[in-house]
Amino acid sequence: xxxxxxxxxxxxxxxxxxxxxxxxxxxxxxxxxxxxxxxxxxxxxxxxxxxxxxxxxxxxxxxxxxxxxxxxxxxxxxxxxxxxxxxxxxxxxxxxxxxxxxxxxxxxxxxxxxxxxxxxxxxxxxxxxxxxxxxxxxxxxxxxxxxxxxxxxxxxxxxxxxxxxxxxxxxxxxxxxxxxxxxxxxxxxxxxxxxxxxxxxxxxxxxxxxxxxxxxxxxxxxxxxxxxxxxxxxxxxxxxxxxxxxxxxxxxxxxxxxxxxxxxxxxxxxxxxxxxxxxxxxxxxxxxxxxxxxxxxxxxxxxxxxxxxxxxxxxxxxxxxxxxxxxxxxxxxxxxxxxxxxxxxxxxxxxxxxxxxxxxxxxxxxxxxxxxxxxxxxxxxxxxxxxxxxxxxxxxxxxxxxxxxxxxxxxxxxxxxxxxxxxxxxxxxxxxxxxxxxxxxxxxxxxxxxxxxxxxxxxxxxxxxxxxxxxxxxxxxxxxxxxxxxxxxxxxx
Numbered sequence: 001x002x003x004x005x006x007x008x009x010x011x012x013x014x015x016x017x018x019x020x021x022x023x024x025x026x027x028x029x030x031x032x033x034x035x036x037x038x039x040x041x042x043x044x045x046x047x048x049x050x051x052x053x054x055x056x057x058x059x060x061x062x063x064x065x066x067x068x069x070x071x072x073x074x075x076x077x078x079x080x081x082x083x084x085x086x087x088x089x090x091x092x093x094x095x096x097x098x099x100x101x102x103x104x105x106x107x108x109x110x111x112x113x114x115x116x117x118x119x120x121x122x123x124x125x126x127x128x129x130x131x132x133x134x135x136x137x138x139x140x141x142x143x144x145x146x147x148x149x150x151x152x153x154x155x156x157x158x159x160x161x162x163x164x165x166x167x168x169x170x171x172x173x174x175x176x177x178x179x180x181x182x183x184x185x186x187x188x189x190x191x192x193x194x195x196x197x198x199x200x201x202x203x204x205x206x207x208x209x210x211x212x213x214x215x216x217x218x219x220x221x222x223x224x225x226x227x228x229x230x231x232x233x234x235x236x237x238x239x240x241x242x243x244x245x246x247x248x249x250x251x252x253x254x255x256x257x258x259x260x261x262x263x264x265x266x267x268x269x270x271x272x273x274x275x276x277x278x279x280x281x282x283x284x285x286x287x288x289x290x291x292x293x294x295x296x297x298x299x300x301x302x303x304x305x306x307x308x309x310x311x312x313x314x315x316x317x318x319x320x321x322x323x324x325x326x327x328x329x330x331x332x333x334x335x336x337x338x339x340x341x342x343x344x345x346x347x348x349x350x351x352x353x354x355x356x357x358x359x360x361x362x363x364x365x366x367x368x369x370x371x372x373x374x375x376x377x378x379x380x381x382x383x384x385x386x387x388x389x390x391x392x393x394x395x396x397x398x399x400x401x402x403x404x405x406x407x408x409x410x411x412x413x414x415x416x417x418x419x420x421x422x423x424x425x426x427x428x429x430x431x432x433x434x435x436x437x438x439x440x441x442x443x444x445x446x447x448x449x450x451x452x453x454x455x456x457x458x459x460x461x462x463x464x465x466x467x468x469x470x471x472x473x474x475x476x477x478x479x480x481x482x483x484x485x486x487x488x489x490x491x492x493x
Contacts, residue, residue: 009033011475012278012288014262014303017046018461019452020294021243022075022468028250031476035254036286037247038278040261044244047424048461050235051417055369057235058327059376060419062461063358064088067230071462071469072239076232079242084232088342092362096344097126097171098352101405103344106168131163138202147198149430152189153181159203171345175356177459178323178381178425180348188428188436231364236461260284265291266306267446276307276449290448290475294468296320297426297455307449311442314435318455320423323380324388326399327360329415332373336408339373344406353379353387354402372414377402382427392418426455450474 011027013020016039024035043049047061065072067087076085096103107120122132138159150158152173156165170181177184186194196206232238247254261281268275268287276291293300301315343358355378361368368374377399380388387398395418403409436456443451450471454464 010288010290011035012276012286012291013037013294014265014278014291015039015046015294015299015453016044016256017294017453017464018048018240019046019454019464019468019471020292021045021240021247022071022465023292023294023450023452023472024247024254024468025075025078025243026469026472027476028247028254030472033253033289033476035247036288037254037256038260038262038280038286039256039258042258044256044258045237045240047421048236048240049419050237052234053415056329056372056374056415057364057367058360058374058417059235060325060417061421062236063360063364063376064229064231064236065461067228069458069460069462071465073230073462075465076239079239079246081232081238081242084234084238085230086233086365087228087230088363089365092342093340095342097167098344098346098350098406099126099167100350103406105341126167127163131161131167134161135164136204137161138204141202143197143201149185149187149433151182151430152184152186155186155193156181159197166347166349170349171347171356174348174381175345175378177427178321178355178378179427179429180382183382183427183429185428185430185432188432233366262303264306265293265303267449290450292450292452292468292471292475294452294471296424296453298423300451300453300455307446308442311439314439314442315451315455317435318432319427319429320455321380321382321425321427322385322388322420322422323355323378323425324395324418324420325376325378326395327374327376327415327417327419328399328403328413329368329372329374330409330411330413332371334409334411335373339407343375348383352402353384353398355379355381355384357402357406375403375407381425388420388422426459428459448475 009032011031011033013024013035016037020037021044024037027033027035049060051058051060067073073085076082094106094108096105104126105124107124107126121127127135141159152169153165156169165181173179173181173184177189193203196203200206200209247256263279263281266277266279268277276288278286278288278291280286293303295303297315297318298320301312304315305312339359339362341359342363343356345356346352346354357378358376360374360376361372379395379398396416400413439451439456443449452464452467452471454467456467457463458467
């Protein structure tokens, strides 16, 4: 009797956002299993969506990835997109913070939200002289001995003062997590800052030590080339399209079910090891040896209740907030101020609906036709979600009023695109790491089962890709063990 063919092993992926697609890519290359992807919508990519129209390149979701983080850059290389990767426009310098309806340029040399160059910070008008003196006192404040977590607000105010938090950290933090710094966990969001304090006695000393190490190591040209914020010439959709094309080209091993919504997942152990069955809303049932759930945590909670009720409860506790983006295009002649930066972010203290505004046509080359200016405004987030619960007309009104007041544009936009992301941004609030440890413990009880997505160990595109790859490796291991046992049984027979 011959062993069961390896390619008869079946892996189910629920959710075709970037995490699920990255998991499928890794499984395609590192296993011989058949992969079935269930996606509730008709398109792949989740929040990564790029629209191209009349010479404009418009992002609905993330518009870049951090090159220094592993995941996205390496995947782009594997997919043959290396020559498509580029940074922000060379002629554009930094960004602004909006304060009292005026734009103040961010000090150059920020690293991890902390100034790494003294002079730009000293001459900046963003922080008052008293505020700068308070920052300098960081070198005199003893490190906290306990390893207990605290909020980002508590940490920054304790180390560097309230001005530093409200005028610099908080608006940049909102731009990343759309969150509330008084609730976000420092250990879950910026653990390197707490490490600076613990290992060097303070943030300023920690930054100085990090800079010294960097000078000694003299990072190679390849590392320098991928530093900073990166995107693709045709927008972030390029990486989704490349993954989709790769999976479509492997149709003998990959099945993609679009418009198929999973209703529940059940564990169905048999003699060969654990297995799973996904029930779809249309009545179909799909069997698999392993399953990766790559949906938002609140959706995953609904799916896995029959697999592990405790896990479902933990997943349902991950808070999410809603955001919206409004993209507008105008003639450059309608803009009354130079677009000499990538855009601006807005402190919570300003009490505005807009979180940030990206000057897209300045930030990235080739995003708008010659003579046109493209803007993208972010609305909502923690504590400001009511701003997203209005009509498209109201969102457009808010966006136009913002541009009129800050950039001086009064005319009608030539193009409008609105994207809504309801309950899409997980919040790594205090208690996140404890919850994450409990989730990991629960998942470990179920061989061949894995979670992936932005609700666990990072919200950026590289984080999501790495999440998908970790999930793929987790479900491959028990399949390899199963294949080995089948082969031994066949030999014995």
